[in-house]
Amino acid sequence: MNKLLFFIVFFVISNAQAADATYFSELKTELDQAVPKILDKHKAPGVAIAFVQGEEVTGFLSYGFADIESQKAITENTMFNVGSISKVVTSWGVMQLVEQGKVELDKPINNYLKRWKIPKSEFGTENVTLRNVLSHTSGLSLGPYFGWGSPTDVPSIVDSLNGKNNGAGDVKLIHTPNTKWSYSGGGYSIVQLLIEDVSGLSFEDYMQKNVLEPLGMNNSTFNVTPAVMSKSATPYDENAKKTSMIYFAEQAAAGLQTTAIDLARFNLAVLKNKENKYNGYRLISQVLITEMITPVANTGGRWSMSYVGDSENKSLGFAGFNQGWIALTRSITDQNRGYVILTNSSIGSVSNDIDSLILSKLRKPKSE
Numbered sequence: 001m002n003k004l005l006f007f008i009v010f011f012v013i014s015n016a017q018a019a020d021a022t023y024f025s026e027l028k029t030e031l032d033q034a035v036p037k038i039l040d041k042h043k044a045p046g047v048a049i050a051f052v053q054g055e056e057v058t059g060f061l062s063y064g065f066a067d068i069e070s071q072k073a074i075t076e077n078t079m080f081n082v083g084s085i086s087k088v089v090t091s092w093g094v095m096q097l098v099e100q101g102k103v104e105l106d107k108p109i110n111n112y113l114k115r116w117k118i119p120k121s122e123f124g125t126e127n128v129t130l131r132n133v134l135s136h137t138s139g140l141s142l143g144p145y146f147g148w149g150s151p152t153d154v155p156s157i158v159d160s161l162n163g164k165n166n167g168a169g170d171v172k173l174i175h176t177p178n179t180k181w182s183y184s185g186g187g188y189s190i191v192q193l194l195i196e197d198v199s200g201l202s203f204e205d206y207m208q209k210n211v212l213e214p215l216g217m218n219n220s221t222f223n224v225t226p227a228v229m230s231k232s233a234t235p236y237d238e239n240a241k242k243t244s245m246i247y248f249a250e251q252a253a254a255g256l257q258t259t260a261i262d263l264a265r266f267n268l269a270v271l272k273n274k275e276n277k278y279n280g281y282r283l284i285s286q287v288l289i290t291e292m293i294t295p296v297a298n299t300g301g302r303w304s305m306s307y308v309g310d311s312e313n314k315s316l317g318f319a320g321f322n323q324g325w326i327a328l329t330r331s332i333t334d335q336n337r338g339y340v341i342l343t344n345s346s347i348g349s350v351s352n353d354i355d356s357l358i359l360s361k362l363r364k365p366k367s368e
Helices: 003-042 085-099 130-134 157-161 185-199 203-212 226-230 260-270 286-293 348-362
Strands: 046-053 056-067 079-081 257-259 308-310 315-322 325-332 337-343
Touching (some): 003 056, 046 260, 079 325, 085 130, 085 185, 085 286, 085 315, 085 325, 185 203, 260 286, 260 325, 325 348, 337 348
Antiparallel strands (some): 046 056, 079 257, 325 337
């Protein structure tokens, strides 16, 4: 590279970095003024927010408390449960088995299951595939899980699939695959079983090795131990009353415990680097990432095999809701930016208000 070209590239990168710093500084000023008022308005305990741009985590902000009684602050290392965002993280794990040729997207998913299989059904069990399970177009039953108040009560994933799951029900085919969208947390329990049966590893070990560690998510786990809970915020209900932690056999559907910084690192996977490649290329190929994030049929153009698409805001994202926790992740693809919002309560208006505020700033016309 000649000196002039080097100077031009350096100048462009430096200007871009300066613009990013200015953008974050201005947004921080807005959030510093607004978020405490949002927390106070909704009587909510706390929130952590992290921002990404290109290949970098560009900022972290927190407001309120990890624990109200002790007034413990939320830090970069404070862990939160992120509910159904676990499903998106899981999709990056199972897609590696597709990349390796160990699983095919459009073959019957029962072909890969050893310890349990989807019961025969008039609706055609043979047409349930990994593609339609990941995109919630498989026809499988069971939306949300309720979890358990003690880790000692948590059953095996096979027992859960058979209906031992605190009232959520057994997993079965309830309508014809590939005909309509119908949200199924149960489908992701099948994906969890598939990962274990095909890889020979426990789900949490497989995900740690193949997704969390490669993405630098070193403060994240699907194995929620007492040590993990000691690093976590205290969960509060919709009335800001302290509530108990809920534990899940269905880790792929609802079990990830992580920090705002780590989830922001995951957010980066679907953004692009300076070579215009997805940052997630370390996990799966560019071609497969594109296929994974493209909306599938019968979802109204919104649901892919991973993220939910928001065409109005040109973003890919997901939200998670468990007792005491609400989480949101959003990647704004045309700006190559993203952010995550994690709260330690079931007060949904907090993340909604903050999300709307951030979007209004990012989507503000440049002339303003």
